[in-house]
Structure formats: C-alpha cells, structure tokens
Amino acid sequence: MENASKELAEEYRRLGGRRVAVIDDNLGSSRDWDGDPPEAARFWKERISSLSDRERRDVESFLPSLNDESDEPGSA
Secondary structure, eight states: OHHHHHHHHHHHHHHOOOEEEEEEETTTEEESSOOOOHHHHHHOOOOOOOSSSHHHHHHHHOOOOOOOOOOOTTOO
C-alpha cells in the first residue's frame, strides 16, 4: 500500500519545494528559508497546510531533514 503522506511530500519536492524537516523534541515541523517556486507554494498551501497537525507532521517527516545537509535543496 502506498503512503499518502510520502506521495504528498514527493510531489511537493518534484514541484521544486524547498522546505526541510525540523525534528525538535520529537515534534516535527518544516522550515522554508529560501522560498518555494509558485507551483510548489500553491501545492503546499492547498494540499498540505490544510491537513491536521498529525497528518502534516507525517508529510514533513518525508522531507529532507535539517540535520542531513546532503539532502538539502541546493547542496551539491
């Protein structure tokens, strides 16, 4: 069975989304320091930010982690 949260995170990243996961005291969130391209920002607003806190944290857990710099957007 496919994971809907993982699919949302992958689509967001495919659209150029730049948010990274921040796990702090077992609570997840995401940060967007660089700004997203318009299509990714719209996808986040329409499909992810409207989720419950638990569902949104689940999606965020599939984003590159702040602690894993090799996965951060723009790293090469």
